[in-house]
Amino acid sequence: MSATALQQGNSIKARISRDALVIRLGIVALVGFLFVAVALPLWSLLSKSFQNGKGEFIGLANYVQYFSTPTLFHSIFNSLWVAVITTVIVIPLAFLYAYALTRTKMPGKGLFYAVALLPLFAPSLLSAISLIYLFGNQGILKSWLFGGSIYGPIGIVIAQIFYCFPQALIILVAALALADARLYEVADALGTTKPRIFRTVTLPGAKFGLINACFVVFTLVVTDFGIAKVIGGQFNVLATDAYKQVVGQQNFSMGAVVGMILLIPAAIAFTIDRLVQRRQVALLSARAVPLEPKTNPLRDAALIGYVMLIGGLITIVLGTAVWASFITYWPYNLTLSLKNYNFAELDPGAWSPYFNSLKLAILTGIIGTAIVFTGAYLVEKTKLAPAGRAIAHLLAMLPMAVPGLVIGLGYVFFVNAPWNPLNIFYGTLTVLVVNCLAHFYTVAHITALTALKQIDPEFESVSASLKVPIWRTYTRVTVPICLPAVIDIAIYLFVNALTTVSSVIFLYGAQTKVASIAIVHMDEAGFTAGAAAMATMIVLTALSAKLLHVLLDKLVLTRLQAWRRR
Amino acid sequence: MTCPRRERGQKKIMSTTVKVTGKSNGASGAPFLRIRNLTKRFGAFTALNDVSLDVMKGEFVCFLGPSGCGKTTLLRAIAGLDPQDEGTIEIAGRDVSRLPPAARDFGIVFQSYALFPNLSVAANVGYGLVNRRKGRSEINARVRELLTLVGLADQETKYPVQLSGGQQQRVALARALATAPGLLLLDEPLSALDARVRLRLRDEIKSLQRRLGVTTIMVTHDQEEALSMADRIVVMNAGLIDQVGTPSDIYRKPESAFVADFVGSMTFFDAEVAGPSQVRLGGIDLSCSDAGGFIKGSAVRIGLRPEEVKVRNIDAATANAIDTRVATLDFLGPFCRAQLHPSGAPGVTILADFSANLMRDLKVEQGQQLTVALPPEALRIFARGAPR
Incomplete structure (x- = not known):
């Protein structure tokens, strides 16, 4: 009797097996990594904002000082104002473009989609450099501004529109691509007018996409550093303030305060968006009939015109910087030359920033993909340590709400801290890789989760019943099945590590300056052509990676994925 | 995923170990x-x-x-x-x-098959064997043996997606059985x-x-x-x-x-125990083979399977013969399901299955009067309040 009583007293736990040990160790390692890479830097930033220059706790004194300095807190309004204007302009433009791509029979949809996505493959400041070539002091179209200056809010808004357009477009295309044809048929059968159908069927269907796009664009503009740095002139925004405080004045505490303030709009936007998206129910049931766009010559012709106009503008704006980088001496000697690519004369690092960027991007792509995908697998497919997995997931989702500049600042304070044994890594490529990975973790994590959720949930059970270790099933089944998603993640991390400015601006060391920083420096030193040339190198590299991806997809992956074909 | 709550008053059978009735398949001694x-x-x-x-x-x-x-x-x-x-x-x-x-x-087979889509049929079946330090030829032989067993010997190089649902489930079965x-x-x-x-x-x-x-x-x-x-x-x-x-x-x-x-269909009607083997349904007294230990006056629920309702060869000696009206007749292919309203118990509906054969012989029609018998041994007595 006592034996059974004893047994009933203890809750039953499976004896630790080899699989369980590996899984638990994996989860511990993942939580540890995310804790160091995400949580601790943010904590350092937070605590720094409550300290004086000597590291003593001074309560809200820094904040009081911030809000009693008009030149500083005016930046808040500047940032918000520029972000709202940009959002109001970009969303309708992108919506119409997305509508043309998804709801018409116009030709060349793939080409126009690709053109609109081009800005994704460049650092944000490329569009700003182009605008300077067009409308700046030496701009060939300067007269179009009727004496106005491109340096300031006008320039920032225009450059942001080009930078944010593809981000909004991706979301809106996804929102408009899925539609239930039956709703339109019913509306038609009831004799509804076209404008009313648009208002009552099309818009509600895209509602969540529109809201999401608004918040994404708003956050991008508030937190972007590169554009305001290059074309902002005397117009101060939060992102440039943080840079000036930390790099210019070495006032780390005030930099931390600006970082915290920068975090607020981003965090609010993220939270509201999450709350709204949670209310989204699947509008598209499994039985929905996909909408096939119908031909409507007049509408299609008008939209082709629109798409060509926008696509053309994007090409011109991106192309100007590329073209200008090959110009001997803008705007006086327009003969082509490669002299601007002789970086040795423009930057102390010569070509090394480019190769540092390449190294950073490759390492982030490879190591990051391994960590993100394995981490997502542990979170989604294992059942042990539920608390650990929940924490890991939370930490993986956190970077989405944190601007790159803020996470970069957090890294400065964290890695620089004298108590931190990791400070030997300050200024090394290791820190840059970890920082980039942390900054872009969330999107990669969500991509991996989405792919993993589509796999049969019983694979792990089956392999346990067959006494096959879980890592074997992971490498032999899960990863091969998810290969397309794995490569997507790698390319995403590669391109973003290559183009990011804001998250690495505080972190590079003498030997590890990357290309995007070299662009900022050359621009600061007045070598705009050199900046354009370096930016062109980044665009070319990012585009080559993407093209390679497309080719790989076509040639290799289809062969490896023969098992998908019936 | 909520369960219907079991209502009070039902016999709780569970907490006692269910005895194994002597099975004829040679099982003996300690349970597996x-x-x-x-x-x-x-x-x-x-x-x-x-x-x-x-x-x-x-x-x-x-x-x-x-x-x-x-x-x-x-x-x-x-x-x-x-x-x-x-x-x-x-x-x-x-x-x-x-x-x-x-x-x-153990080996396990899931509703979703859970076949590894990127592995061939043979690799799926051999998945658990590879790990057991067996030679390649030994594994191949075992895989072939199992695929033959489930009738898919010629499909071993195909991928799961190229098989029908039934074939996929056979592969899953072979995979589960592979390690014996x-x-x-x-x-x-x-x-x-x-x-x-x-x-x-x-x-x-x-x-x-x-x-x-x-x-x-x-x-x-x-x-x-x-x-x-x-x-x-x-x-x-x-x-x-x-x-x-x-x-x-x-x-x-x-x-x-x-x-x-849950198992099969059954008509339920409320009744009262009137004696050791007697229940009262409205104004009708019915005999039953066993009142299930309920004392006289207990409110009980009577269950009767539709196919047990007797129509042929009813005479004065037949137990529980009652007069009913055929309220509805639903044609269900091999048989018809009738709703019978007993004259002596208003509000009670008895379901009865009539074979096509019987329908033809007796020419049963909707609305007609019909005398049926409810065999005493077919009446199951349950406590009232059990879920329907």
């Missing part, structure tokens, strides 16, 4: 699978409530019940995939309660298949199981599947075992209104 006092909670919800069960070697047992009744939870606890909170599980005399799935000895496990667990293996394939695979699985003699547990919500395949059926409801018995026991002698209603 011994489950004692298993409890599993998900938060505040009790999915398994102190469940005990024995399964003999070589038996084919079905866990039958509505969704959320705990049958899959019990299967997954046996497999070690979702370990129980309390209680013990022994397989072949070995306590495996705390062992991870890989240390237990002592216990085969089937989690709704036929539910995803269309009706015709399901019928064929039902026979195939049953005969394969007989041939191999592997102890098998199958979870299903399909009573017909359970009745046709199982040696014994375990009917579950709301985390408890309601009844364990052979298919004919479960069907003929359901011990609770739940079992009676």
Whole structure:
């Protein structure tokens, strides 16, 4: 009797097996990594904002000082104002473009989609450099501004529109691509007018996409550093303030305060968006009939015109910087030359920033993909340590709400801290890789989760019943099945590590300056052509990676994925 | 996934161990699978409530019940995939309660097949063999043997996506059997298949199981599947075992209104016990073979299977002959289902199945008066208040 009583007293736990040990160790390692890479830097930033220059706790004194300095807190309004204007302009433009791509029979949809996505493959400041070539002091179209200056809010808004357009477009295309044809048929059968159908069927269907796009664009503009740095002139925004405080004045505490303030709009936007998206129910049931766009010559012709106009503008704006980088001496000697690519004369690092960027991007792509995908697998497919997995997931989702500049600042304070044994890594490529990975973790994590959720949930059970270790099933089944998603993640991390400015601006060391920083420096030193040339190198590299991806997809992956074909 | 709550007053059969009735398939001695006092909670919800069960070697047992009744939870606890909170599980005399799935000895087949899509049929079947330090030729031979067993010898180089649903499920079966496990667990293996394939695979699985003699547990919500395949059926409801018995026991002698209603169809009507073998239904006295231990005056519920209602050869000596009106007749192919309203008990409806043969001979029509008999031995008496 006592034996059974004893047994009933203890809750039953499976004896630790080899699989369980590996899984638990994996989860511990993942939580540890995310804790160091995400949580601790943010904590350092937070605590720094409550300290004086000597590291003593001074309560809200820094904040009081911030809000009693008009030149500083005016930046808040500047940032918000520029972000709202940009959002109001970009969303309708992108919506119409997305509508043309998804709801018409116009030709060349793939080409126009690709053109609109081009800005994704460049650092944000490329569009700003182009605008300077067009409308700046030496701009060939300067007269179009009727004496106005491109340096300031006008320039920032225009450059942001080009930078944010593809981000909004991706979301809106996804929102408009899925539609239930039956709703339109019913509306038609009831004799509804076209404008009313648009208002009552099309818009509600895209509602969540529109809201999401608004918040994404708003956050991008508030937190972007590169554009305001290059074309902002005397117009101060939060992102440039943080840079000036930390790099210019070495006032780390005030930099931390600006970082915290920068975090607020981003965090609010993220939270509201999450709350709204949670209310989204699947509008598209499994039985929905996909909408096939119908031909409507007049509408299609008008939209082709629109798409060509926008696509053309994007090409011109991106192309100007590329073209200008090959110009001997803008705007006086327009003969082509490669002299601007002789970086040795423009930057102390010569070509090394480019190769540092390449190294950073490759390492982030490879190591990051391994960590993100394995981490997502542990979170989604294992059942042990539920608390650990929940924490890991939370930490993986956190970077989405944190601007790159803020996470970069957090890294400065964290890695620089004298108590931190990791400070030997300050200024090394290791820190840059970890920082980039942390900054872009969330999107990669969500991509991996989405792919993993589509796999049969019983694979792990089956392999346990067959006494096959879980890592074997992971490498032999899960990863091969998810290969397309794995490569997507790698390319995403590669391109973003290559183009990011804001998250690495505080972190590079003498030997590890990357290309995007070299662009900022050359621009600061007045070598705009050199900046354009370096930016062109980044665009070319990012585009080559993407093209390679497309080719790989076509040639290799289809062969490896023969098992998908019936 | 909520379970219908069991109402009060119903006999609680569960917490006592269900005795194994002597099976004819040579099972004897200690049970192969011994489950004692298993409890599993998900938060505040009790999915398994102190469940005990024995399964003999070589038996084919079905866990039958509505969704959320705990049958899959019990299967997954046996497999070690979702370990129980309390209680013990022994397989072949070995306590495996705390062992991870890989240390237990079972093969499992899921409703979704869970075939590895990027591996060929042969690689899927051999998946568990590769790990056991066996030579390649030995593995190949075993894979071929299993594929022959399930009738797919010519499909070994194909990928799962190129097979039909029934073929995929056979591959999953072969994969589960490849390591020659002592216990085969089937989690709704036929539910995803269309009706015709399901019928064929039902026979195939049953005969394969007989041939191999592997102890098998199958979870299903399909009573017909359970009745046709199982040696014994375990009917579950709301985390408890309601009844364990052979298919004919479960069907003929359901011990609770739940079992009676879930397995086959049954008409229920409220009555009162009028004597040791006498119940009163409205104004009609009916004799029954056994009042089920209820004392006189108890409110009870009477259950009657529609096919038990007698129409032919009724004379003055026939017990429980009553006059009824045929209220409706629904044509269901091989038989018609009638709703009968007894003249002596207004408001009561009795369902009766009339074969096509009988319909033709007696020319039964809607609205006509019909004398039927309710055989005393077919009347099942249950406590009132049980769920319908």
